[in-house]
Amino acid sequence: MSASASSDPIEPRALIEGAHSDRTINDSLLDHVWKGAGKGWWACFTVAVSMMGLLGIALGYTVIKGIGVWGNNIPVGWAWDIINFVWWIGIGHAGTLISAILLLFQQKWRTSINRFAEAMTLFAVMCALLFPLFHTGRPWFAAYWLLPYPSIQGIWPQFKSPLVWDVFAVSTYFTISLLFWYLGLIPDLAAMRDSSRSKLRRVVCGIFAMGWRGSGRHWAEYKWAYLLLAGLSTPLVLSVHSVVSFDFATSVLPGWHTTIFPPYFVAGAIFSGFAMVLSWMIPARQFLGLKHVITIRHIENMTKVMMATGMMVTFGYVMEHFIAWYSGNIYEYSMFFKVRQRGPFAPVYWLMIACNCVFPQVFWFKKARTHLGLIWFIALLVNVGMWCERFNIIITSLHRDFIPASWGSYSPTWVDICLFTGTIGFFSTAMLLFLKFVPAVAVTEVKELRHELAHEAHEAAGGAH
Amino acid sequence: MSESSFVPRRFVVAEFKTTDGLLEGTRKMREKGHNSVDTHTPYPVHGLEEALGIKRVKIPTLVLLAGITGVCLAYGMMYFMNKVDFPINVANRPPHSAPAFIPITFELMVLLGGTTAFFGLMALLKLPQPYHPVFEWDSFGRASVDGYFLSVEVGAGEDPVDVANDARIVGASEVQVVEEPER
Numbered sequence: 127m128s129a130s131a132s133s134d135p136i137e138p139r140a141l142i143e144g145a146h147s148d149r150t151i152n153d154s155l156l157d158h159v160w161k162g163a164g165k166g167w168w169a170c171f172t173v174a175v176s177m178m179g180l181l182g183i184a185l186g187y188t189v190i191k192g193i194g195v196w197g198n199n200i201p202v203g204w205a206w207d208i209i210n211f212v213w214w215i216g217i218g219h220a221g222t223l224i225s226a227i228l229l230l231f232q233q234k235w236r237t238s239i240n241r242f243a244e245a246m247t248l249f250a251v252m253c254a255l256l257f258p259l260f261h262t263g264r265p266w267f268a269a270y271w272l273l274p275y276p277s278i279q280g281i282w283p284q285f286k287s288p289l290v291w292d293v294f295a296v297s298t299y300f301t302i303s304l305l306f307w308y309l310g311l312i313p314d315l316a317a318m319r320d321s322s323r324s325k326l327r328r329v330v331c332g333i334f335a336m337g338w339r340g341s342g343r344h345w346a347e348y349k350w351a352y353l354l355l356a357g358l359s360t361p362l363v364l365s366v367h368s369v370v371s372f373d374f375a376t377s378v379l380p381g382w383h384t385t386i387f388p389p390y391f392v393a394g395a396i397f398s399g400f401a402m403v404l405s406w407m408i409p410a411r412q413f414l415g416l417k418h419v420i421t422i423r424h425i426e427n428m429t430k431v432m433m434a435t436g437m438m439v440t441f442g443y444v445m446e447h448f449i450a451w452y453s454g455n456i457y458e459y460s461m462f463f464k465v466r467q468r469g470p471f472a473p474v475y476w477l478m479i480a481c482n483c484v485f486p487q488v489f490w491f492k493k494a495r496t497h498l499g500l501i502w503f504i505a506l507l508v509n510v511g512m513w514c515e516r517f518n519i520i521i522t523s524l525h526r527d528f529i530p531a532s533w534g535s536y537s538p539t540w541v542d543i544c545l546f547t548g549t550i551g552f553f554s555t556a557m558l559l560f561l562k563f564v565p566a567v568a569v570t571e572v573k574e575l576r577h578e579l580a581h582e583a584h585e586a587a588g589g590a591h
Numbered sequence: 592m593s594e595s596s597f598v599p600r601r602f603v604v605a606e607f608k609t610t611d612g613l614l615e616g617t618r619k620m621r622e623k624g625h626n627s628v629d630t631h632t633p634y635p636v637h638g639l640e641e642a643l644g645i646k647r648v649k650i651p652t653l654v655l656l657a658g659i660t661g662v663c664l665a666y667g668m669m670y671f672m673n674k675v676d677f678p679i680n681v682a683n684r685p686p687h688s689a690p691a692f693i694p695i696t697f698e699l700m701v702l703l704g705g706t707t708a709f710f711g712l713m714a715l716l717k718l719p720q721p722y723h724p725v726f727e728w729d730s731f732g733r734a735s736v737d738g739y740f741l742s743v744e745v746g747a748g749e750d751p752v753d754v755a756n757d758a759r760i761v762g763a764s765e766v767q768v769v770e771e772p773e774r
Contacts, residue, residue, distance in 0.1 A: 149737045285691065285695060286681070288694075291694040294702075297702075305706065305709040320734070320735045321735075336719035337718060337720040337722065338735070340632050340740075342617075342645075345632070345639060347649065347716060348635070355708050358654075358701045362705075574635065577636075
């Protein structure tokens with residue numbers, strides 16, 4: 127019988143399909159790294175690098191001319207830069223949820239997708255970090271303005287500002303995500319070192335594996351370090367998007383001044399992150415030969431998480447509207463019921479409602495949860511919807527505040543558009559390189575899972591220990 | 592004969608067919624008095640700590656201390672900067688405000704705790720360590736792929752053949768004596 131059959135009565139489908147040994151798992155999961163790049167990879171890579179070129183142009187132009195080349199201006203002082211920052215940071219959150227929170231909840235299905243999602247976290251946070259860095263105008267000075275260091279002026283950051291909290295939250299998030307990802311990768315790098323056929327690869331993987339020899343004494347400490355990093359990442363991921371939401375929630379602007387922001391931002395972050403994971407994973411499992419470890423059961427679980435977080439986001443919208451009406455505050459009421467629904471940016475609002483609240487509801491049906499093409503399409507729509515949500519929060523709230531005399535409008539410039547397209551290019555380039563050079567699935571953890579499942583199946587069959 | 596004082600480290604490396612065999616073998620090797628025994632497996636095998644006699648791991652204590660340091664450092668830093676050294680009065684809000692100091696206090700706890708979990712681990716495990724005598728045996732490469740290995744450091748007065756025999760007695764399928772070459 128297959129050693130990987132699940133003994134879970136509620137979920138009878140296997141997490142690893144087919145009969146496998148450690149050796150076949152090792153070879154099948156590393157295969158895509160050893161193989162040369164195919165035509166499809168090169169085609170995608172060319173498109174991604176070209177899009178990244180736009181990023182270079184837009185950043186160069188911004189640095190030379192100053193941030194006046196962006197479309198934001200009073201009253202819309204924050205625009206695409208912050209939208210993109212929040213959007214990218216949110217996308218990163220799925221990686222940490224999968225790798226840390228599902229680990230603490232002992233969800234076995236996380237094992238085949240965590241490495242992939244963690245890599246996505248890293249690249250998404252890099253994209254996000256670009257925006258606050260470059261909005262300072264002179265990014266080479268940014269460290270002096272953002273970090274507390276003893277300067278000759280004797281002045282310090284104002285720690286009561288959520289923008290300063292953001293600096294600490296996002297930089298901590300990036301550092302911890304990177305360390306967590308690398309720590310999980312070390313045993314896999316050792317496996318790559320020991321199963322590569324070319325000398326160059328053995329040396330390169332050997333350097334990154336740092337001489338890991340699978341020592342039992344090392345594993346004992348390693349398991350704890352991994353668990354502790356997961357334990358620290360779990361509240362961290364909740365704090366990061368909460369802090370991002372404080373940037374808005376601590377102000378008095380109608381549409382921003384809302385206590386539900388932190389939980390609803392976190393739910394939205396996970397929602398958009400899962401959408402991004404799905405939109406990459408569905409093609410990747412196909413082309414990299416990972417269907418036996420990233421099964422339809424994994425995909426189905428992810429659609430369920432996406433639907434659940436989507437409904438949390440919907441609840442957030444409903445509460446915002448309810449409080450706007452119930453508070454009796456005319457500015458709040460007018461923002462939610464007039465400006466957003468019927469104002470100049472109303473199409474963005476309705477697109478957001480359709481993409482985030484309506485379309486994910488198809489996942490109530492098992493047919494939809496197992497139809498890869500449909501899932502991929504809905505995932506893309508959710509990414510669009512979540513981008514619209516941030517547009518709606520930031521720009522729609524800013525362009526109509528208290529006094530009609532100070533109302534204005536907003537349109538992005540070509541630089542804004544190139545910056546956004548460029549970060550998508552950077553993200554895609556980084557993901558494609560990751561999929562080419564690093565095993566996309568945590569090989570060691572899948573082997574451990576196979577061992578556990580085999581053990582469970584053995585016990586369920588009444589076998590002696 | 593070279594006159595250097597190089598004393599090669601010698602190890603007996605033994606392969607086992609199953610994880611249960613490895614656990615059993617490890618336990619028996621320790622009973623035979625080989626205290627430097629270590630195992631090498633592609634993934635953490637359940638029960639290894641007991642078999643190796645590891646009572647307590649150090650990482651959690653280190654991370655706890657680092658986390659507490661982070662909390663104190665962050666709060667102290669903000670208190671000093673915003674209350675003592677350069678109070679900024681914005682709309683008459685108090686210079687020292689505990690709720691506003693919580694986020695950064697939390698973040699620095701996570702930052703110090705997390706970096707200690709990683710770099711503390713590297714220090715405890717003495718990694719990076721590109722060379723170790725166990726790598727001398729070609730088959731040892733399987734320890735990261737699909738093999739279960741055990742290694743014992745051979746002490747100065749010990750005969751590697753005796754240790755190798757012990758390894759065979761406790762159930763190893765293949766045994767090899769490795770020695771660090773002089774460079």
